[in-house]
Amino acid sequence: MAGVLPDTPAARVDPNLPDSRWAGVVCVRNGGGVFSGALVHRRLVLTAAHVAGGPVSGITVQLNAGEPRQFGVARTHVHPGWKGFTKPFAFDDVALLELEGPAPDGVPVYAPYFGPMPQGTPLTFVGYGASGHGDRPPSIGAEASVKRVGANRVDRVVSRPELPEVPAIFLYDFDGPDPASNAIGGLSLGNGEETAAAGGDSGAPAFERSTDTPRIAGVLGFVADFNRPGTPHSTFGASGGGALLSGVQEWLRARIAAA
Secondary structure (H helix, E strand, C coil): CEECCCCCHHHHECCCCCCCCCCCEEEEEECCEEEEEEEEECCEEEECHHHCCCCHHHEEEEECCCCCEEEEEEEEEECCCCCCCCCCCCCCCCEEEEECCCCCCCCCCCEECCCCCCCCCEEEEEECCCEEECCCCCCECCCCCCCEEEEEECCEEEECCCCCCCEEEEEEECCCCCHHHCCCCCCCCCCCCECCCCCCCCCCEEEECCCCCCEEEEEEEEEECCCCCCCCCCCCCCEEEEEEHHHHHHHHHHHHHHC
């Protein structure tokens, strides 16, 4: 996640304290890579389907709420609609990681949000991805113990052709100080908030902000260059998006209820 001077990557870092409202946002390690996720149950981590591939023996979850704590993964639950990355959009990029043991009491567990997400809805992104300044690609790599917080808006929603009434994907763009960087819609939230996903943010929660209690509306899944071909990912003018939980509501409710 990135900003621009005088904003700095350090200004976006959330302290790994047990009482942080973002303490339930975890780092997912798979095959040596750094990814993101969030607790939706004491034993379930919501992340992206493309993060959950491979044997469970290669996946671990790091909880950063005080001293880092490692959890093994007993099994993965990948949404059955996930077919890999397809064009123009890949649907159902959502999975749950079932932990070998429960997260401790007191660490936030986040409720899913299945409500409407009209254009312009503000979102808060929290993840372990790379960072830097938006006028150039990220210069600080993803780290398993460093999560950052930023914001953006829903600039567009996409539905499956067979279910046009159900929003399934949200899109956003990374607006810089110059309005010419606007790729999809809406203006910048400002230097201190506007952000975009970067490497390591796959699986990160996108929280809706209508109440004081964070609820997860979506899962970050991809970066892109919609309407501005050739724009380096995670720089001003670039775009991204992910799965809306409204599009996987039935599956997600059932899996959480069964945990």
